[in-house]
Amino acid sequence: MSAPNNPYDPVAVSTLEPEAVDAMVAAALADIESAGDLDEIKVVRLAHAGDRSPLALANREIGALPPAAKAEAGKRVGSARQTVRDALDARLARLEIERDARVLVEESVDVTLPTRRSGLGARHPLTTLMERMAEVFMAMGYEVAEGPEAEAEWFNFDALNVPPDHPARTMQDTFFVGSERSGVVLRTQTSPIQLRAMLARDLPIYVVAPGRVFRTDELDATHTPVFHQIEGLAVDEGITMADLKGTLEHLAAAMFGEGVQIRLRPSYFPFTEPSAELDLQCFVCRGASVGNPEAPCRTCSSEGWIEWGGCGMVNPRVLRAAGIDTARYSGFAFGMGVERTLMFRHGVTDMRDMVEGDIRFSRAFGVEV
Amino acid sequence: MRVPLEWLREMVDLPAQVDARAVAERLIAAGLEVESVETAGGDVSGPLVVGRVDAIEELTEFKKPIRWCQVDVGLEHGGVRGIVCGARNFAVGDHVVVALPGAVLPGDFRITARETYGHVSDGMICSQRELGLGDDHDGIMVLDSGTVGDDGAALLGLGEETLDIAVTPDRGYALSVRGVAREVATAFGLPFDDPGQRLVDLPAPAADAAPWPCGVEDPEMCELFTLRRIIGFDPAAATPGWMERRLVASGMRPVSLAVDVTNYVMLELGQPLHAFDGAKLRGAVRAGRAGEAAPPLETLDHVSRALDPDDVVIRDDSGVIGLAGTMGGLHTEIDDDSTDLVLEAARFVAEPVARTARRHRLSSEASRRFERGVDRVLAPYASARAAQLLLEYGGGVYAGMTAWESPYSPPVIAMDADLPQRTSGMPVDRATVVHHLEQVGCEIMGDAVLDVSPPPWRPDLTDPADLVEEVVRLVGYDRIPSRLPQAPAGYGLTREQRLRRRAGLALAAAGVVDVLTYPFMGEGDLDALLVAAGERRRRAPRLANPLSEEQPLLRTTLLPGLLHAARRNLSRGIDDIALGEIGRVFVLDDDQDPGGVAEPPRPGVEQRPSDAELAAIEALLPVQPHHLAAVLTGARESRGWWGPGREATWADAIEIASSVASMLGVDIVARPATDAPFHPGRTAALVADGEVIGFAGELHPRVIATYSLPARTVALELDLDALMAAAHDVAPAPDVRTQPVAKEDIALVVAESVAAADVADAVRTGAGELCEEVRLFDVYVGPQVPEGHRSLAFALRFRALDRTLSAEEIAAAREAGVAEAARRHGAVLRGT
Known part of the structure; x- marks a missing residue:
């Protein structure tokens, strides 16, 4: 990892290479897919979408690029982060549905039990x-x-x-x-x-x-x-x-x-x-x-x-x-x-x-x- | 009125294929209610012949005596047959009815030639009962006469059809075969020769015999009075079989020729007749009022009757000898030795006869006809017919007739010729009107306005509307078209009607089942309910003729009926009961006498009574407010998987009353009360608008015991009319406060004798306008409060209409509430 770049320091930043970004996304998607419950997805979110995640760090490097390269790299990283966030949200939604389904089943009662506690009234x-x-x-x-x-x-x-x-x-x-x-x-x-x-x-x-x-x-x-x-x-x-x-x-x-x-x-x-x-x-x-x-x-x-x-x-x-x-x-x-x-x-x-x-x-x- | 079809056929030439059903159908359409058509011996079929007993051999070797008979049934039926018979009431030479093998008797009893008691019985000698003709089974039927081989079915009138007609009070003329025959002739469009308008030929009165003198003392009671006399009559003369059969078919019991003839002519023509024994009469026979101090009269039914001065009677020089038009006296009755017959035929006025018959609770064939109005001119015709029959079958010499008659002028009714059309809503032209009125027997003059004279046998025809009915029924009610009138816009239910329906629904919504009990009760019920003497509920109207001596009063409270109903439900194994009723109670005003007034106002009905007259009528009536009541026993909430359930308590009774009131928009307040029939410590008076409108709570243990109800049965009863009076005419909308609410709980310690509702009232008043609710949520008695005190915990809600309340405002309001409770009831805020 490198320190924050001087904007005008035209060093090459390897983490912003397309291959590197793709690899980060692939790693993130694999982890997201394998997250089995809401606790795991929380950990995965931190690892791949948190402030210290590889993509977040890569994003910080964009400033070190020469002005001509900034736009392209920014676009690439932004798109990658969006893909990861979308995958996280989708997985989260599915896990919540699964959790709800499980919990509601566990809470189920016998609705055929009698419900009438007091006698019914009627008119003649x-x-x-x-x-x-x-x-x-x-x-x-x-x-x-x-x-x-x-x-x-x-x-x-x-x-x-x-x-x-x-x-x-x-x-x-x-x-x-x-x-x-x-x-x-x-x-x-x-x-x-x-x-x-x-x-x-x-x-x-x-x-x-x-x-x-x-x-x-x-x-x-x-x-x-x-x-x-x-x-x-x-x-x-x-x-x-x-x-x-x-x-x-x-x-x-x-x-x-x-x-x-x-x-x-x-x-x-x-x-x-x-x-x-x-x-x-x-x-x-x-x-x-x-x-x-x-x-x-x-x-x-x-x-x-x-x-x-x-x-x-x-x-x-x-x-x-x-x-x-x-x-x-x-x-x-x-x-x-x-x-x-x-x-x-x-x-x-x-x-x-x-x-x-x-x-x-x-x-x-x-x-x- | 039972009318044999063959008798009708004698008067109307009905086509042979018209049977009784067809006649019944037409008569019903014309307004005579034929209730049934009966067929005598309807289930008898097969050969039934007249036989003569030629020989009887007594068989004695069996448990009961048996006869082996030789019966001649005629050559065409096999000549002499051997028949076994168990009856003994006949002799050699008697004519009997024989059912031959192949015949089927009622009960699907099939007659066959069969061996019995050692002989082959080739048929059966019949009893009345076996033929379905009556209950007489003492022996077989022995005929007065007969021809061997004749058809027994025809002889006995088997298969004869009889119409049973329920005659309405306006159609007195239909209490005769003659009257029904007229309707039949009209219905079938056949000519009708009225036997009631034909004077039969009688021999000239014998020169050496005098008619019996007659008279009328009171023309208000009798308009026509005739006596015909026959002397030398044979009291042993038999009634001819055809007459007996017609009497039996018409539902009358043959007695003797003289009596049978009077009954027969009454049935035939509609004129009641009475036969006196001339040997027992003293002087002229007169009709009139009984007058004062008449000694009791023993009537034909062997009842001694005290006479009312206004009774219509017949008298001779010995005194009263009969109730005119109702029943003759015993002492002038004809008997087995009577040879001097004096035959009375009269036209008594309907109302006095009706009053006489009612006073003596005596409804006879004669009084039924006189009450409905007998043909005004019929008497001499009918008595001539009777004399003819008596002379023909009983012999004797005709001694002539005496008569008294008040002047008779037939009434004339003026009717617009188009009134039947205007009334029925269908076209009925003048010719049709005239035609049908003539069929009825009216005489008609005039053109656009018809002057109609009804016949003397239709005293019911007095008004144009009566004539309209005659015309329209003969045109046919089935031809009236159909139309819907256009009512003006209405206002729907009145407020009271609407609220009463709502109260009924509210009661049902509260789990109460509505029942409708009889509004009768007895003093015993009021005693059982512990109602004090002199109390309003004791001012119950009394029925003069109750169904049960135990319940002669009209109810002043709904509770007796409901308690009895609760008892009945319990006895049917229903333990959890909430039943109620909305209905009227009846209470006499203080100035109303339970026996009513002696001379109630009875304004005429020719025009609208004056307001004063109407008010006087209304003043006769007890007040009749609607009450609402309920009784609860057993579980209010049943035991279940949710828990142990809950018995109905005093609180449920109050709550039902309160929720019904709330549904009508009325707040009712419960106040402690001790009124019967309730538990003096567990009962609330229900107060609406400051008025007590009812009570609710636990029933008094003595009441519960008397009605055999479960302990702690609870009830409520309120004056629904009073509750409805407390309801808004137009309910005002509330201010719905939308600012934030502030909730404060307080616990106040007060003496146990202080009513919780009073404490709540004090808090509410003290806390002022900002306090929107004071709700008691806990009651505590125990070591943390002083002896004889209890702690009442209230949840208070504060809210302003226009702003969020500050903490200071809330505290000030709460403290003001506590202070007011302290001031009024010595309440102490707990925990201070």
Whole structure:
């Protein structure tokens, strides 16, 4: 090794010869390649790219060259050092990847171990189903109306065109609150909400009313004294049975899939006239099981149709009780059982599952139906 | 209403190929709900013939007596056959029904010639039950008469189809074969000759016999009252077989000719009839109110009934002899010796009969029809038909009729001719409207506005809308087109509705499973919950007719239902339970009587009630706020590879309440409380906006024991409406401070009686606006603090909105916090 050169001392510097530089690079690359881990590469970096490495020392000699030779030698050494640095970086990167791979494997755990520490919560599927049905109507501009569960007889019967002693009152077995003459009952239907909506809202009225209702039935697989209905009401100018039919078809499609048919059958409800029973085409077999013992349908008992609810044009008497001008306005109303809907939509076979509060029942549904 | 198809065919000339299913389908489309079509003896096939027993040989060598019979079944069926029979209720000469080899009886019972009891039995003599015609298997069926060799199936009505129709309250006329037949004729486009409008020919009343006098005391109760009398009737006369078969097929039990005829004509025409024994009557038979102090009446069902002054009754000079339109009295009933028949046919007013029947909890075939409205003019026609049948089959002499009738003018309904079109949304022209209304039986005048007179058997047709339904159902509901109305833009859910949904989701997110329990409870539940007398939760509304005497009250708290549900889950082997409910409770105001008011307001329904009337109705109702509650027992965190798990504690109950509140944007504060049904030392009152809105904590051990729940079961219940009221209408955005935070921990020693939350409050207040959080992270009790004291360690975070805090500012704020805690609660900074 020589001492720093006087810039103007034109001595020949052997370390800057091309062969010498190439040899330094070759030695460096060989060491880099053989470095097996991050510690070794650190040593190699010091030896071949450090301040005291052969190439660094050679670089210092450039000043001793005659001005004409400086440029070429500088270029040669610079390129050599870059080659070595690149090789070092590449090797370092690869060694780090190898190290990471090794360490991450060593840290691995059994991700199939159970992870749930606390029980999952859930909502009752009837609640969720009512919300979901209401949402179909809200998307059409309806609002959700409500009313009390302990309801005035006037709302539950009188104003719905069920006068005292009308046989329709015995159609529904009513819980009386206080006494049979107190004028207060547990509502037997969600229809009193119709009246409340008509009394409280401005026309036109488009509301949907889910809620709890009560009848004096004993609990069994298909009856419960406390159950739920969802009611719909539209009062506007020019409302017809065609509007009713189209609306129910929309609901059926939203709940059971596009193309499911509905059927209206003439029937009787005091608060609608004309009235109809609403049947839903079986959404499972779509009627294919009718008269086809080869492919029976459990959902509709091979009837092809499922009784879903009742509906009709709001009886003008009901509109009058709410002070609505029947010459100008007409309306439709419908109602259906939510339990029943849940039963056939989800294959619930025993009503008791819905009321007994077994947490496994609600939990199976999560927060969606 | 059960209607045999052959009876319908007698009134309507249906094509032979139309079967009961086809009829049912058309009737359903027209609005009569046919629930089922039944076939009598539907599973019987093969040869069934009438035979005559020619000889009986008693076989006695077997365990039971057996008969070896020679039965003549007619030459075309093999003449006399030997048949073994175990029954003994027949004699030589009787006519019986014989199933010949090849016949198949219900239960796939195949009849063959087989050897039994030492003889080849060449067929079987049938009992009712073996033919699927009833449960009577005391013996074989002995026919009243018969011709050897006749087809037994036809004779017994086997294979006859019967429609079972659920008649809605508006279609009282369909409680008769006549009414259903009209619908069938209309549905098939066939002519209909209404037997209810044909007066049958009766002999002229005998010159030496007088009709029975009648009268109506109260025209509000009875519009038409008739009595026809037959004397010299043969009480032993038999009901003809065809009538018995129709009665049985219609679901009625044959009794005696007189009774059977009244039932038969009621089924045929829809007019309830009652037959008195003239020998037991005293003076004119009248219809009216029972009036005051009428003695009890013993009705046909042998029940002695105290009469209400408003009951509709029939009386003679001896007093009340029947509940009009509901059930006759026992003491004027016809019996086995009655020869003097007085036949009542009347038109009682629907509502008084309905009230009478309801008061006596007595629903009869007659009351069902009167409640729905019987044909206004039918009575004399129906009683003539009945008299004709009685005279034909029971003999006797016709003694004439008496009648009382109030004036009848058929109502006239004015209806726009285009109303059916406007209502249905499909084209229905005037001619179609008129045609269908005429099919229903209406008489029509007018042009653009139709004046429609409904027929006397349709008292349900009172409004234009009723006529619209008749027209549209006969056009066909299936032809109504489909359209979606355009609702105006809505506002979506109300704030309360939205928050209630959020609360439900928050509860689920907290690991609670929603259940829906019945809102009923008993005094026993309130006792079990240790609810004090006079407390608000004791002001529960009471049901007049509860399903269970143990649970006559409406719930004032959700907890009884949830505790019962928890119990049920435990009994099903589920140990770790977190269940909850959102639902209404019902509480009477202080000024509301549990029995309700005596005369509740009942405004008319002809127009909108006044605001005052509506307010009076609302005042009847108990308050019905939504509550939210949950019950937890067992592991809140289960045991697992991560560690031992953790039981649910009072803290979980409070935390669930608090997290639900937070989700609604409400901060609730826990304060020590001792309220039932909770553990007095482990319960928090939940305070929002300074109001107590609920409680959470461990249940009182006595409550846990009463409900047989695991020790340390915890619960919470809050008034969700009150919680929602505390929520922001429009939530304000917070200042998110982005300057550096300074963290300081302090430990304060205070007496054990001081609530941690109070200490935290003091620190927060003292430290001032720069302090953004005071969080308790440790509680220490032990030798390093004085007896009766504990050390509370708080982590404080300081931050300014606009600058980095200096060390001096931080120290000053911290010290101010400590100073306030010292001032309020005597707190001493630990380590000083």
